[in-house]
Amino acid sequence: MIQAAKHEKVLVRVRINGKLYAEEVEPRRLLSDFLREDCGLTGTHVGCEHGVCGACTVRVNGAAVRSCLMFAVQAADAEITTVEGLSLDGSRHPLQDALSECHGLQCGFCTPGILMSAAEFLEEHQDPTTEQIQEMLSGHLCRCTGYKGIVEAIAKVAKEQKDR
Incomplete structure:
Protein backbone atom coordinates (compact mmCIF):
# COMPACT_ATOMS: atom_id res chain seq x y z
CA MET A 1 0.00 0.00 0.00
CA ILE A 2 1.32 3.41 -0.96
CA GLN A 3 0.81 6.01 1.68
CA ALA A 4 0.21 9.57 0.56
CA ALA A 5 2.65 12.09 1.97
CA LYS A 6 1.09 14.53 4.35
CA HIS A 7 1.28 18.13 3.27
CA GLU A 8 2.92 20.38 5.76
CA LYS A 9 0.88 23.41 6.59
CA VAL A 10 2.02 26.95 5.99
CA LEU A 11 1.10 29.96 8.06
CA VAL A 12 -0.75 32.53 5.96
CA ARG A 13 -1.18 36.02 7.36
CA VAL A 14 -3.46 38.32 5.44
CA ARG A 15 -5.59 41.38 6.09
CA ILE A 16 -9.15 40.84 4.90
CA ASN A 17 -11.62 43.70 5.00
CA GLY A 18 -9.33 45.47 7.44
CA LYS A 19 -9.04 42.53 9.86
CA LEU A 20 -5.88 40.46 10.27
CA TYR A 21 -6.23 36.70 9.77
CA ALA A 22 -3.51 34.14 10.46
CA GLU A 23 -4.27 30.54 9.57
CA GLU A 24 -2.20 27.44 8.89
CA VAL A 25 -3.20 25.90 5.57
CA GLU A 26 -1.94 23.33 3.11
CA PRO A 27 0.03 24.99 0.30
CA ARG A 28 -2.55 23.79 -2.24
CA ARG A 29 -5.47 25.49 -0.44
CA LEU A 30 -7.33 27.77 -2.83
CA LEU A 31 -7.90 31.35 -1.77
CA SER A 32 -11.65 30.90 -2.30
CA ASP A 33 -11.70 27.94 0.10
CA PHE A 34 -9.49 29.81 2.59
CA LEU A 35 -11.88 32.78 2.59
CA ARG A 36 -15.04 30.69 2.91
CA GLU A 37 -13.96 27.83 5.14
CA ASP A 38 -11.05 29.15 7.20
CA CYS A 39 -12.14 32.78 7.56
CA GLY A 40 -15.93 32.30 7.47
CA LEU A 41 -16.42 34.86 4.69
CA THR A 42 -19.04 33.08 2.62
CA GLY A 43 -19.98 36.06 0.44
CA THR A 44 -17.31 34.92 -2.01
CA HIS A 45 -19.15 32.37 -4.12
CA VAL A 46 -17.56 29.41 -5.86
CA GLY A 47 -19.12 28.49 -9.17
CA CYS A 48 -17.02 26.90 -11.87
CA GLU A 49 -13.68 26.56 -10.01
CA HIS A 50 -11.94 27.29 -13.35
CA GLY A 51 -11.91 31.10 -13.35
CA VAL A 52 -14.63 31.32 -15.98
CA CYS A 53 -17.78 32.43 -14.15
CA GLY A 54 -16.37 35.26 -12.03
CA ALA A 55 -18.47 34.46 -8.94
CA CYS A 56 -15.37 34.14 -6.74
CA THR A 57 -13.87 37.52 -7.65
CA VAL A 58 -12.25 39.39 -4.76
CA ARG A 59 -9.73 42.21 -4.67
CA VAL A 60 -6.14 41.45 -3.71
CA ASN A 61 -4.07 44.56 -3.14
CA GLY A 62 -6.74 46.47 -5.05
CA ALA A 63 -6.83 44.24 -8.13
CA ALA A 64 -9.84 42.07 -8.95
CA VAL A 65 -8.77 38.40 -9.06
CA ARG A 66 -10.48 35.04 -9.35
CA SER A 67 -9.95 33.51 -5.92
CA CYS A 68 -10.53 30.01 -7.30
CA LEU A 69 -7.36 30.37 -9.39
CA MET A 70 -5.11 31.60 -6.60
CA PHE A 71 -3.61 29.71 -3.69
CA ALA A 72 -4.00 31.18 -0.22
CA VAL A 73 -0.20 31.17 0.20
CA GLN A 74 0.05 33.47 -2.84
CA ALA A 75 -2.02 36.03 -0.94
CA ALA A 76 0.23 36.02 2.13
CA ASP A 77 0.77 39.54 3.49
CA ALA A 78 -1.79 40.95 1.04
CA GLU A 79 -4.75 43.25 1.59
CA ILE A 80 -7.91 41.46 0.47
CA THR A 81 -11.37 42.90 0.08
CA THR A 82 -14.33 40.57 -0.20
CA VAL A 83 -17.94 41.54 -0.82
CA GLU A 84 -18.41 41.67 2.96
CA GLY A 85 -15.86 44.49 3.10
CA LEU A 86 -17.13 46.45 0.13
CA SER A 87 -18.67 48.93 2.52
CA LEU A 88 -17.22 48.88 6.02
CA ASP A 89 -19.23 51.71 7.53
CA GLY A 90 -22.39 49.63 7.82
CA SER A 91 -24.15 51.14 4.83
CA ARG A 92 -24.41 49.52 1.44
CA HIS A 93 -22.04 50.41 -1.35
Whole structure:
Protein backbone atom coordinates (compact mmCIF):
# COMPACT_ATOMS: atom_id res chain seq x y z
CA MET A 1 0.00 0.00 0.00
CA ILE A 2 1.32 3.41 -0.96
CA GLN A 3 0.81 6.01 1.68
CA ALA A 4 0.21 9.57 0.56
CA ALA A 5 2.65 12.09 1.97
CA LYS A 6 1.09 14.53 4.35
CA HIS A 7 1.28 18.13 3.27
CA GLU A 8 2.92 20.38 5.76
CA LYS A 9 0.88 23.41 6.59
CA VAL A 10 2.02 26.95 5.99
CA LEU A 11 1.10 29.96 8.06
CA VAL A 12 -0.75 32.53 5.96
CA ARG A 13 -1.18 36.02 7.36
CA VAL A 14 -3.46 38.32 5.44
CA ARG A 15 -5.59 41.38 6.09
CA ILE A 16 -9.15 40.84 4.90
CA ASN A 17 -11.62 43.70 5.00
CA GLY A 18 -9.33 45.47 7.44
CA LYS A 19 -9.04 42.53 9.86
CA LEU A 20 -5.88 40.46 10.27
CA TYR A 21 -6.23 36.70 9.77
CA ALA A 22 -3.51 34.14 10.46
CA GLU A 23 -4.27 30.54 9.57
CA GLU A 24 -2.20 27.44 8.89
CA VAL A 25 -3.20 25.90 5.57
CA GLU A 26 -1.94 23.33 3.11
CA PRO A 27 0.03 24.99 0.30
CA ARG A 28 -2.55 23.79 -2.24
CA ARG A 29 -5.47 25.49 -0.44
CA LEU A 30 -7.33 27.77 -2.83
CA LEU A 31 -7.90 31.35 -1.77
CA SER A 32 -11.65 30.90 -2.30
CA ASP A 33 -11.70 27.94 0.10
CA PHE A 34 -9.49 29.81 2.59
CA LEU A 35 -11.88 32.78 2.59
CA ARG A 36 -15.04 30.69 2.91
CA GLU A 37 -13.96 27.83 5.14
CA ASP A 38 -11.05 29.15 7.20
CA CYS A 39 -12.14 32.78 7.56
CA GLY A 40 -15.93 32.30 7.47
CA LEU A 41 -16.42 34.86 4.69
CA THR A 42 -19.04 33.08 2.62
CA GLY A 43 -19.98 36.06 0.44
CA THR A 44 -17.31 34.92 -2.01
CA HIS A 45 -19.15 32.37 -4.12
CA VAL A 46 -17.56 29.41 -5.86
CA GLY A 47 -19.12 28.49 -9.17
CA CYS A 48 -17.02 26.90 -11.87
CA GLU A 49 -13.68 26.56 -10.01
CA HIS A 50 -11.94 27.29 -13.35
CA GLY A 51 -11.91 31.10 -13.35
CA VAL A 52 -14.63 31.32 -15.98
CA CYS A 53 -17.78 32.43 -14.15
CA GLY A 54 -16.37 35.26 -12.03
CA ALA A 55 -18.47 34.46 -8.94
CA CYS A 56 -15.37 34.14 -6.74
CA THR A 57 -13.87 37.52 -7.65
CA VAL A 58 -12.25 39.39 -4.76
CA ARG A 59 -9.73 42.21 -4.67
CA VAL A 60 -6.14 41.45 -3.71
CA ASN A 61 -4.07 44.56 -3.14
CA GLY A 62 -6.74 46.47 -5.05
CA ALA A 63 -6.83 44.24 -8.13
CA ALA A 64 -9.84 42.07 -8.95
CA VAL A 65 -8.77 38.40 -9.06
CA ARG A 66 -10.48 35.04 -9.35
CA SER A 67 -9.95 33.51 -5.92
CA CYS A 68 -10.53 30.01 -7.30
CA LEU A 69 -7.36 30.37 -9.39
CA MET A 70 -5.11 31.60 -6.60
CA PHE A 71 -3.61 29.71 -3.69
CA ALA A 72 -4.00 31.18 -0.22
CA VAL A 73 -0.20 31.17 0.20
CA GLN A 74 0.05 33.47 -2.84
CA ALA A 75 -2.02 36.03 -0.94
CA ALA A 76 0.23 36.02 2.13
CA ASP A 77 0.77 39.54 3.49
CA ALA A 78 -1.79 40.95 1.04
CA GLU A 79 -4.75 43.25 1.59
CA ILE A 80 -7.91 41.46 0.47
CA THR A 81 -11.37 42.90 0.08
CA THR A 82 -14.33 40.57 -0.20
CA VAL A 83 -17.94 41.54 -0.82
CA GLU A 84 -18.41 41.67 2.96
CA GLY A 85 -15.86 44.49 3.10
CA LEU A 86 -17.13 46.45 0.13
CA SER A 87 -18.67 48.93 2.52
CA LEU A 88 -17.22 48.88 6.02
CA ASP A 89 -19.23 51.71 7.53
CA GLY A 90 -22.39 49.63 7.82
CA SER A 91 -24.15 51.14 4.83
CA ARG A 92 -24.41 49.52 1.44
CA HIS A 93 -22.04 50.41 -1.35
CA PRO A 94 -23.66 52.54 -4.10
CA LEU A 95 -23.27 49.61 -6.49
CA GLN A 96 -25.36 47.42 -4.20
CA ASP A 97 -28.15 49.99 -4.10
CA ALA A 98 -27.99 50.54 -7.86
CA LEU A 99 -28.19 46.81 -8.63
CA SER A 100 -31.36 46.65 -6.58
CA GLU A 101 -32.86 49.83 -8.08
CA CYS A 102 -32.07 48.80 -11.67
CA HIS A 103 -33.33 45.24 -11.27
CA GLY A 104 -29.86 43.77 -11.74
CA LEU A 105 -30.46 41.09 -9.09
CA GLN A 106 -32.26 37.82 -9.28
CA CYS A 107 -30.71 34.69 -7.79
CA GLY A 108 -27.70 36.71 -6.58
CA PHE A 109 -25.10 34.02 -7.13
CA CYS A 110 -23.04 36.14 -9.52
CA THR A 111 -23.57 39.38 -7.62
CA PRO A 112 -20.56 39.35 -5.23
CA GLY A 113 -18.08 38.82 -8.05
CA ILE A 114 -19.73 41.44 -10.24
CA LEU A 115 -19.69 43.93 -7.38
CA MET A 116 -15.98 43.39 -6.78
CA SER A 117 -15.07 43.75 -10.45
CA ALA A 118 -17.36 46.75 -10.94
CA ALA A 119 -15.86 48.54 -7.92
CA GLU A 120 -12.37 48.20 -9.39
CA PHE A 121 -13.65 49.12 -12.86
CA LEU A 122 -15.28 52.34 -11.65
CA GLU A 123 -12.07 53.40 -9.93
CA GLU A 124 -10.31 53.15 -13.29
CA HIS A 125 -13.15 54.40 -15.54
CA GLN A 126 -14.87 57.55 -14.31
CA ASP A 127 -17.01 57.96 -17.45
CA PRO A 128 -17.36 54.49 -18.99
CA THR A 129 -19.27 53.75 -22.14
CA THR A 130 -21.90 51.05 -22.27
CA GLU A 131 -19.49 49.01 -24.39
CA GLN A 132 -16.74 49.31 -21.75
CA ILE A 133 -19.13 48.15 -19.02
CA GLN A 134 -20.25 45.23 -21.18
CA GLU A 135 -16.63 44.30 -21.87
CA MET A 136 -15.86 44.29 -18.13
CA LEU A 137 -18.91 42.13 -17.49
CA SER A 138 -17.91 39.65 -20.20
CA GLY A 139 -15.86 37.84 -17.56
CA HIS A 140 -18.93 37.18 -15.41
CA LEU A 141 -21.61 34.60 -15.95
CA CYS A 142 -25.12 35.66 -14.93
CA ARG A 143 -27.78 33.14 -15.82
CA CYS A 144 -30.78 35.16 -14.65
CA THR A 145 -30.80 38.83 -15.59
CA GLY A 146 -29.64 39.19 -19.17
CA TYR A 147 -27.17 41.81 -17.89
CA LYS A 148 -29.32 44.81 -18.88
CA GLY A 149 -30.03 45.86 -15.29
CA ILE A 150 -26.45 45.21 -14.26
CA VAL A 151 -25.11 47.44 -17.03
CA GLU A 152 -27.63 50.15 -16.12
CA ALA A 153 -26.65 49.95 -12.44
CA ILE A 154 -22.94 50.36 -13.14
CA ALA A 155 -23.64 53.25 -15.52
CA LYS A 156 -25.87 54.88 -12.88
CA VAL A 157 -23.14 54.74 -10.24
CA ALA A 158 -20.54 56.04 -12.70
CA LYS A 159 -22.80 59.00 -13.53
CA GLU A 160 -23.47 59.72 -9.83
CA GLN A 161 -19.74 59.63 -9.06
CA LYS A 162 -18.98 61.92 -12.01
CA ASP A 163 -21.68 64.40 -10.96
CA ARG A 164 -20.26 64.70 -7.42
